[in-house]
Amino acid sequence: MPYIRKEIRLENFLFPRSRNGGILCPGPQCAEANDEGSPWAWSCLFGPVPFTLKGWEKCGVINFILGGDIKMMRNPEETIGKMIDKAKTSFISYVDDSGYPVTKAMLNPRERKGIKVIWLSTNTSSNKVRCFNNNSKASLYFVDKRFFRGVSLIGNIEVLETPEAKEKIWREGDEMYYKEGVTDPDYCVLKFTAVKGRYYSNFKSEDFEI
Numbered sequence: 133m134p135y136i137r138k139e140i141r142l143e144n145f146l147f148p149r150s151r152n153g154g155i156l157c158p159g160p161q162c163a164e165a166n167d168e169g170s171p172w173a174w175s176c177l178f179g180p181v182p183f184t185l186k187g188w189e190k191c192g193v194i195n196f197i198l199g200g201d202i203k204m205m206r207n208p209e210e211t212i213g214k215m216i217d218k219a220k221t222s223f224i225s226y227v228d229d230s231g232y233p234v235t236k237a238m239l240n241p242r243e244r245k246g247i248k249v250i251w252l253s254t255n256t257s258s259n260k261v262r263c264f265n266n267n268s269k270a271s272l273y274f275v276d277k278r279f280f281r282g283v284s285l286i287g288n289i290e291v292l293e294t295p296e297a298k299e300k301i302w303r304e305g306d307e308m309y310y311k312e313g314v315t316d317p318d319y320c321v322l323k324f325t326a327v328k329g330r331y332y333s334n335f336k337s338e339d340f341e342i
Contacts, residue, residue: 205331208340212247212283212331215274216240223273224252224322226263226289235273236260242301247285248342249325251301253309256293256320264289264322272324281333285342287326297321 205211216222225235243251250272254261264270268288275282292298295314301321302314310319326342 205338205340208329208331208342209246212274212285212329213244215276215281215283216244216247216250218276219274222252223275224260224324225271225273226260227267227269228259228263229266234260234263241272242303247326247329249323250285252322252324253301253306254320254322255309256318261291261320261322264291270324272326279333281331283329283331285324285326285329287324287328287342290323290325292321292323297323 219240222238222240223235224238225233228234238252238254241250241252268290270287270289272285272287273282274285298314298319298321306319307313310316312318328339328341331338331340
């Protein structure tokens with residue numbers, strides 16, 4: 133694995149202040165951020181110190197070192213699967229009648245099979261359904277705002293309107309979106325099948341096949 137060591141000069145940056153009044157630099161990321169062996173660890177020039185949120189102090193200028201082994205995803209299905217499950221909103225992109233890409237916010241997927249097949253619900257009367265019936269190419273994007281990570285999955289959409297497909301992902305409370313219930317003609321299922329993806333984390337991107 134390559135090793136990156138970079139000295140960064142920050143001006144007017146916020147650092148936490150400890151109980152005894154000393155200024156702390158952030159240490160290694162927490163376990164949740166580090167579930168894929170996230171390489172980034174922050175350390176002052178005099179060595180690593182713990183991260184705390186006891187208070188913030190604006191520093192005029194601080195020089196410190198950013199370094200670590202570059203480790204990308206060991207298990208894309210696990211890493212991305214967790215992102216999908218935790219996301220409250222997803223974004224879907226399709227190609228309109230003029231050949232331009234259009235992106236819409238969506239509710240989180242209802243079901244998934246790994247990261248290869250993902251099921252979402254939507255309105256049959258929506259513009260995206262009409263466009264998907266003409267051009268199945270699509271992408272889904274999921275973001276982890278807390279740790280500034282994201283993943284784009286690229287593939288194809290199949291519009292399903294069979295009773296079996298609609299019942300498969302129907303959830304209690306969906307009547308607020310589809311007034312006539314699971315048989316509502318304005319309710320349909322989008323079955324997304326991914327072929328590849330691109331993952332962003334720690335200022336670095338990685339392409340992968342699915």
